[in-house]
Amino acid sequence: MSPALPSGLLGDLDPTSDRAVFRQIADQLREAIDRGRFGEGEKLPSEAELVEHYGVSRMTVRNSFSILQGEGLVHAEHGKGVFVRPRPPVRRLASDRFARRHREQGKSAFIVEADAAGSHPQVDSLEVKEEKASQDVSTRLGSVRRVLARRRRYLLDGRPVEFATSYLPLDIARGTQIAEPNPGPGGIYARLEELGHRLDHFEEEIRARMPSPDEVKTLRLASGVPVIHLIRTAFDTEGRPVEVCDTVMAADAYVLSYQLPAT
Amino acid sequence: MSPALPSGLLGDLDPTSDRAVFRQIADQLREAIDRGRFGEGEKLPSEAELVEHYGVSRMTVRNSFSILQGEGLVHAEHGKGVFVRPRPPVRRLASDRFARRHREQGKSAFIVEADAAGSHPQVDSLEVKEEKASQDVSTRLGSVRRVLARRRRYLLDGRPVEFATSYLPLDIARGTQIAEPNPGPGGIYARLEELGHRLDHFEEEIRARMPSPDEVKTLRLASGVPVIHLIRTAFDTEGRPVEVCDTVMAADAYVLSYQLPAT
DNA sequence: CACACATACTCGTATAGACGAGTGGGCAAG
DNA sequence: CTTGCCCACTCGTCTATACGAGTATGTGTG
Numbered sequence: 001m002s003p004a005l006p007s008g009l010l011g012d013l014d015p016t017s018d019r020a021v022f023r024q025i026a027d028q029l030r031e032a033i034d035r036g037r038f039g040e041g042e043k044l045p046s047e048a049e050l051v052e053h054y055g056v057s058r059m060t061v062r063n064s065f066s067i068l069q070g071e072g073l074v075h076a077e078h079g080k081g082v083f084v085r086p087r088p089p090v091r092r093l094a095s096d097r098f099a100r101r102h103r104e105q106g107k108s109a110f111i112v113e114a115d116a117a118g119s120h121p122q123v124d125s126l127e128v129k130e131e132k133a134s135q136d137v138s139t140r141l142g143s144v145r146r147v148l149a150r151r152r153r154y155l156l157d158g159r160p161v162e163f164a165t166s167y168l169p170l171d172i173a174r175g176t177q178i179a180e181p182n183p184g185p186g187g188i189y190a191r192l193e194e195l196g197h198r199l200d201h202f203e204e205e206i207r208a209r210m211p212s213p214d215e216v217k218t219l220r221l222a223s224g225v226p227v228i229h230l231i232r233t234a235f236d237t238e239g240r241p242v243e244v245c246d247t248v249m250a251a252d253a254y255v256l257s258y259q260l261p262a263t
Numbered sequence: 264m265s266p267a268l269p270s271g272l273l274g275d276l277d278p279t280s281d282r283a284v285f286r287q288i289a290d291q292l293r294e295a296i297d298r299g300r301f302g303e304g305e306k307l308p309s310e311a312e313l314v315e316h317y318g319v320s321r322m323t324v325r326n327s328f329s330i331l332q333g334e335g336l337v338h339a340e341h342g343k344g345v346f347v348r349p350r351p352p353v354r355r356l357a358s359d360r361f362a363r364r365h366r367e368q369g370k371s372a373f374i375v376e377a378d379a380a381g382s383h384p385q386v387d388s389l390e391v392k393e394e395k396a397s398q399d400v401s402t403r404l405g406s407v408r409r410v411l412a413r414r415r416r417y418l419l420d421g422r423p424v425e426f427a428t429s430y431l432p433l434d435i436a437r438g439t440q441i442a443e444p445n446p447g448p449g450g451i452y453a454r455l456e457e458l459g460h461r462l463d464h465f466e467e468e469i470r471a472r473m474p475s476p477d478e479v480k481t482l483r484l485a486s487g488v489p490v491i492h493l494i495r496t497a498f499d500t501e502g503r504p505v506e507v508c509d510t511v512m513a514a515d516a517y518v519l520s521y522q523l524p525a526t
Numbered sequence: 527c528a529c530a531c532a533t534a535c536t537c538g539t540a541t542a543g544a545c546g547a548g549t550g551g552g553c554a555a556g
Numbered sequence: 557c558t559t560g561c562c563c564a565c566t567c568g569t570c571t572a573t574a575c576g577a578g579t580a581t582g583t584g585t586g
Contacts, residue, residue: 079548199525208471208514210335226489251471262462342578
């Protein structure tokens with residue numbers, strides 16, 4: 001037998017309302033969460049408790065939970081309960097993150113920054129290979145057919161937060177350290193500059209959308225968490241695109257920050 | 264009686280798989296959509312047809328649909344059917360959209376740009392009033408207590424795509440044309456410069472998340488569509504923040520584009 | 527011809543029940 | 557005391573059924 005819910009925590013249903021019962025329940029839970037009656041990481045009443053409290057069927061309660069899950073407010077754990085989803089620490093990406101001065105040190109920007117923030121960074125699933133350029137990448141790089149692709153995934157404290165693929169024209173990258181798993185200090189941008197491609201500027205395109213099932217797996221995303229899709233193109237001083245980087249980020253782990261001149 | 268489904272359109276279930284039936288059905292529908300067997304705006308088989316095709320109960324089929332809805336792939340219309348969600352035309356926001364030269368003309372940037380793109384722009388629900396600054400706005404504007412808030416919603420071809428609130432310190436905005444519903448040619452940035460606050464640069468912070476129920480209503484969002492939350496702060500040449508603009512955009516209607524110097 | 531209505535189809539909401547599987551605590555045997 | 561098992565509780569999956577409500581289409585009536 002489930003213990004009765006603390007009275008006052010949740011209200012009653014309004015049978016005269018034309019709002020669906022499961023929506024009313026979701027509304028009440030959402031409000032309780034917003035008001036802090038259920039804190040981050042805290043367990044919500046179980047399905048059985050809500051069934052009893054509201055006098056509805058279990059499916060109706062589950063329906064309410066599924067609304068809140070879609071909003072990214074809660075997540076269910078099999079065998080444990082439904083919990084208020086804690087907000088993970090966010091990673092701030094500043095618009096000067098590719099400034100030349102940041103390339104001096106040996107370690108990658110990701111590692112340096114995460115260490116500074118006190119979290120444990122990790123990079124894995126590195127894959128470096130030549131492949132056929134997709135239509136989009138080919139267009140962005142100026143009609144190249146094949147490219148060098150560098151894939152990697154970034155983790156903070158064991159949690160995957162982003163995965164990225166860099167595409168470079170073969171005539172630039174083939175046979176250089178860029179084609180090695182470890183591109184050396186300063187990363188591939190430092191290597192590009194050593195190869196005579198002095199970087200002039202970057203263009204970034206940002207979209208947000210719900211993740212594909214693949215992305216859910218790779219980033220271990222909770223339901224109700226969108227992804228930020230960022231496509232960056234690097235141009236050298238001659239105006240030639242020398243790299244396209246396609247990045248998919250867990251949206252709840254990032255804030256992007258840009259500075260624009262008012263020119 | 265429902266007509267039988269064209270054979271070959273969808274496969275069979277694998278009873279030996281440990282993947283849940285409703286996931287298998289969702290997988291098959293997703294793949295069919297990805298392969299273009301169901302085009303944009305096209306109607307998927309009805310629940311009844313899928314019930315018959317797979318030999319499962321209706322709730323199982325609905326469960327599959329709800330997965331695809333959460334992914335933003337399809338949307339249901341009461342009394343009509345379930346349809347592949349068409350991708351709306353996207354609005355590109357370039358990083359030079361606040362360049363001074365764009366402020367010369369009389370009409371707002373939104374109107375000009377939409378006209379050029381051949382769509383019908385509209386701005387509504389304008390509200391201009393003084394109010395208490397939220398904690399966040401206050402911090403960004405440098406500890407002001409009260410602000411002038413300008414709220415408006417933007418529509419393209421009748422569809423709401425974004426709503427935005429500008430906050431300005433009272434000592435700058437009160438009694439000026441900025442406090443009027445129509446701020447005049449070039450918008451409030453032009454007025455700010457006339458008032459002696461020459462703009463130096465902007466800072467933009469970008470997040471993506473699922474919308475609140477309010478935002479779903481205001482932007483008439485389909486389920487499975489995230490929002491892009493953009494917070495822009497405008498600084499004058501003396502380094503003072505003179506405006507904070509809080510914008511919530513339908514993520515399926517926008518691509519943000521930025522240029523960064525490689526400095 | 528025009529309009530109202532019946533009808534069949536669609537998805538939306540809700541119930542009641544069943545079994546499965548992950549988790550954790552308590553209890554009994556060693 | 558430690559180990560292992562059982563049990564209670566949790567959410568996950570699935571069935572079967574019922575009625576409501578929005579949409580479209582035909583059909584018959586005026």
